[in-house]
Amino acid sequence: MNKKVADIAGIGIGPFNLSIAALLKEIPAAEAVFFERKPRFDWHPGLMFREARMQTSFLKDLVTAVRPTSPYSFVNYLVNTGKFYPFLSASVETVGRQEFTDYMGWVTSQLDTLRFGTDVQELQFVDDHFLVRTSTGAVRARNVSLGSGRIPHIPEAVASVVGDRCFHAINILARKTNLAGARVAIVGGGQTGAEVFLNTVRNHWGTPREVLWVSRRLNFEPLDETPFTNELFMPDYVRMFHTLDAGRRRALVEQQKLAGDGISPSTLREIYRELYELRVSGDPKEVSLLPARDMIEVQKNGEELGITTHNRLDGSRERHTVDAIILCTGFVERLPAYLEPLQSRLHLDEHGRLQLGRAFDVQWDGPPDNRIYGLNLGRYSHGIAESQLSLAAWRSGVIINHLLGRPIFDVDASAGFVRWGSASEPQRQAFGA
């Protein structure tokens, strides 16, 4: 085992820990190491449709919000890869997800603190440090950051039939999906549901006979990208949100679903045009759009799947028979298995979620100088921006300031127009370091 004790060990190299790794690079005194089980950087490869676009601005990259002069910005990537002028000329509204992945891969290629092909199996606390046990050996660290992502959400109604014919979309591009001649239900009215629906009606996996798109939402609704909704993705809102009581926070997260989880308006337009073209061309496949439906039961009848839905508008029950169900039902926070040895020491809420302090520090009964930072684990403590890139660089700045005990990054620089709470100033200072 390496006897050195790192200042911080990061578990998982998705965008969020990668942002911390990129910002830490300018502080050579801080010893950091990050682990990723995949052999190289990749970003949700199973959902990387060729035409998929980012839902956030390229300025919301790994570093710019707190260090615009960082060499790891998206703009520097454009310059270094010879794309700056063509990028401007292309006048794209949003960057393609493949290009943003390439940008993040370009950042990883310049950082020497990242260890790919290394699965973290256990996190223990021994004496005055964490012991990170991995598939390639153990490492000691004074602090850790948990960035191992969220897991696919499988609705209860389908749990018993999940298999080859009913599966989560997470790996749809990696699996051998054949929908030729099939009746298919796509479940979920968010961006992934929209992209899977569009590709299904475009015969990406063969020509289906029938396509149903089922969503609980009252319609196929757009992501709200209007200015005052965007203020929910600013530091001031997060600071205020964290001061609210748990019940209020939960209610707000539910109310604000469409702000962070709707369908890009451009995708909605594309879908509508595609449906129009299908009608004009007399395409024989049957397409049914079924919003406002709760999926209450799914039964396997031989090779077929019977779905019962409840129509939230007229209260009726409907039955559908399909050959395949594709679940685009999102992701949920989970306590990673590697936390098992620490579980009894972690402060959890009544839903089993980690309690996070203002600086994303997990509340636990260990020494105050040994921090566990939780990334993408604070939707109910810090708000809906938590699972998005919007504030990823800002959150990294808050965490690094807290870790090193000094304000290295200015995390208070940018203020919005809305005054959310009555105590904005003290809240700001508390987040500074």
Ligand SMILES: Cc1cc2nc3c(=O)[nH]c(=O)nc-3n(C[C@H](O)[C@H](O)[C@H](O)COP(=O)(O)OP(=O)(O)OC[C@H]3O[C@@H](n4cnc5c(N)ncnc54)[C@H](O)[C@@H]3O)c2cc1C
């Ligand atoms: C298809 C899709 C598109 C999205 N597009 C946008 C967008 O346009 N804009 C936006 O703001 N947000 C977007 N999001 C939301 C969010 O930004 C991403 O989900 C983001 O990837 C979350 O980053 P993360 O670092 O928390 O987790 P992840 O990206 O999931 O990374 C976690 C990493 O941890 C690794 N890991 C897990 N367990 C271990 C272990 N035990 N040991 C080692 N490694 C481990 C995993 O292999 C994985 O690589 C999108 C989400 C999806 C699913």
